[in-house]
Amino acid sequence: MRITVDTGRCVGAGQCVLNAPAVFDQDHDGVVEVHDPAAAAADPEAVALAATLCPSAAITVHRD
Template sequence: MKVTADRTVCVGAGMCALTAPAVFDQDEEGLVTVLTVEPDDDSRAAALEAGMLCPSGALRVEE
């Protein structure tokens, strides 16, 4: 699995950080930051869910 984020389209909703806190966080401006580009087995399902929940489509989670 590989996780990336496009901060230019991020709207700062925070769904990623709430859904997969081991994978995503937000900076001081509220924009997404990726904590790990290759989530471990325990975080994979949450990372996929976060990718589906992102309202701006800023996240890409590829298996």
């Protein structure tokens, strides 16, 4: 699993952090950051949910 984020699209809603806090974080402006991509393997459902709930579609999950 590979995760990419489009920081230019992010609106800072924080759904990613609420649903997968081990994977995502927000910078000082509230923009999404991939905090620990390796943690995604432990809970792929939470990562997928975070991507689905992102209101700006800034998160893409690639299932390589």
